[in-house]
Amino acid sequence: MAVYLDVIWLLNFCFDYMLLALTGILLKKQVKKRRLATGALIASCYVLFLFVPALTFMVNPFMKLLYSLLIVVVTFGFTRFRSFFQCWLLFYFVTFMIGGGMMGAHYFFQKDMTVFNGAVATQSTGFGDPVSWLFVLVGFPIVWFFSKRRVDHLETTRIHFDQLAEVSIRIDDVTISAKALVDSGNQLQDPLSGSPVMILDMTVHEANFPPSFIQKAKNITEFQEEGEEDRWEHRLRIVPFRAVGQDHQFLCAVKPDEVLISMEGRSLTVKKVLVGLSFHTISGEKDYTCILHPKMLTGHKATAS
Known part of the structure; x- marks a missing residue:
């Protein structure tokens, strides 16, 4: 050879x-x-x-x-x-x-095994099969x-x-638990109050909201129309935002009582915040169902969890 x-x-x-x-x-x-x-x-x-x-x-x-x-x-x-x-x-x-x-x-x-005349035969060499x-x-x-x-x-x-956190959103007697991603690129704020806006995936958490509330949130033009009143209607906000290639967009948001963030062994309670409602999936693999504003992690008193 x-x-x-x-x-x-x-x-x-x-x-x-x-x-x-x-x-x-x-x-x-x-x-x-x-x-x-x-x-x-x-x-x-x-x-x-x-x-x-x-x-x-x-x-x-x-x-x-x-x-x-x-x-x-x-x-x-x-x-x-x-x-x-x-x-x-x-x-x-x-x-x-x-x-x-x-x-x-x-x-x-x-394929190291063959059937010959009804018998199973294997083939092997002392040094293995050469590649x-x-x-x-x-x-x-x-x-x-x-x-x-x-x-x-x-x-x-x-x-x-490493950038994920556990979040609990409390609105009256309803508590919504979600896994959130801390996104430094999220700089969305309410122009009137200056409150940071976090994003909640409604394709996952829609069941936590009353149907009448969801209907109003999906149709911004119905905010001022008369109809069935909802107990959370006074919490609704409209936040203008700008996306890449799109101007003058509006996002429906809700004012929660408080948001509890648990991350890296510490807990933060944030009250000045709005929860933006996204009716589109924000994570295809469902690794997280919420996006946090980085401002929510600063300027708040932390406690050991």
Whole structure:
């Protein structure tokens, strides 16, 4: 069997470059391309050691450990031991994640069992089923991009959940509990009272409001018309706002008695606030059903929850 060492080395160089690049992306580090290339060059040279009898000691786990430290130092540098150690562990995590994904995808498409003359037969070799180079060339970039997207999604989700709070809105004898997102981009305020306006997803919480109240809230023009009176009608407010590409929009809001916010082990009670009623879903995945105004978290006395 002919072994093309230059092809094997080139493939390993490309794969090592992508592994180091993904590690740098997850570390949020701006790593220069020449440092990535140098690190990938050192990492890919390990393949050459396997074909040199005098360098067989490099297959020792301890030597592999030292070699990986060299790769990380050359690529990402050394400033502090803690940051270097985290970088080194993340490099191993990325390698095992991509490698595990490749092997998992390989065995997912394999058929190791056949039925022959009514008998079940399995096939296996002592060293496992070899992975074809074509599968590696196609599968590695796919697993790389998939892993990067999943990690980015998990990071975004973590950021969102770090900004979530538990909210209780009290209106007379009705208490509405919701999970809220603290949105720094929400700067909506009532122009008359200056009260901040939070947004409530009515597609989820509409059942907490009287039907007559909902009807008036959906039809702004009926505010001044005579008809069935509602006990919360005096709490209705109309708040003008401006959206991207839309001017002179109006939002129906309700004046609550108070809003209790529980976040990061503390509780805030806000009384000067309006609750804007959105009859459109504000979170497709229902991670939160309310959007808080950032002003609601400042200037209020907090208590330990």
